[in-house]
Amino acid sequence: MSQVILTESQGRVGLIRIHRPEAMNALNDAVMDGLSAALDQFEANPDIACVVLTGIEKAFAAGADIAAMRNLDFAQAYSSDFISRNWERLLTFRKPVIAAVSGYALGGGCELAMMCDMVFAAENARFGQPEIKIGTLPGAGGTQRLPRAVGKALAMDLCMTGRFMDAQEALRAGLVSRVLPADKLLEEALAVAQAISNQSLPALMMLKESVNRAYESPLSEGLKFERRMLHASFSLQDQKEGMNAFVEKRTPNFTHK
């Protein structure tokens, strides 16, 4: 595993840290390849049910590595499938992922956070898509996911001015679900991840797939998919255990089957 990506597990939670402090966690091939490998590892481990993705105190990630990409020409970017080749492993990862954002989440860093299932922000977090200031545009999903997350007007404002949004504005806009004191961010994210990981893993995965369907299809298709997933969940042992436990007024003992 590359040293710019550090991993550990705590119970049923996998923790992934982006660690490239000398470059504000700028995202280069080593980081993105390492992140994909870490996700592969946690996906394959049946004892891991939820992942927390975090960075360093100053930066979740300050975007794609500008020095590494500045000399790319069209043929190189296109032929090497820049971004697509190693940035989107999070999108196929089937277990829940929480982004715990401290400091800057800019450009590709903001886009990476938006690929996660939920975003918790430290009070010092700053979100933005400043690519316009370096003569380009968001290219890892920012022009598509940001309007869905915060609405068209605010997305255009952020992308066209390149300004940064603080944690409270991000909370109001719906980009993040919780704002936490910086020194409590990771502790809280891990505690929430631990609580999530005690739920039925197959039910969590079906839930994640259903919510994500809403992004890919019209409402009627999303609703149909959700309904079929609900029907399918009645074949889980965990569904029987969960509902029996409720009726019998006891704590469920999920076996993740």
Ligand code: CAA
């Ligand atoms: N790429 C490469 N290096 C970066 C970087 C990036 N995105 N962001 C920061 N760094 C480097 C700086 O060059 C600097 O390196 P040196 O010490 O060797 O000079 C180091 O990290 C520390 O950065 P600063 O000295 O600039 O720190 P600061 O506190 O003054 O400012 C910052 C912090 C506001 C994050 C500023 O570094 C900045 O604006 N970074 C660029 C943000 C940006 O434009 N991101 C979008 C990138 S494009 C993209 O992501 C495309 C896409 O959609 C996929």
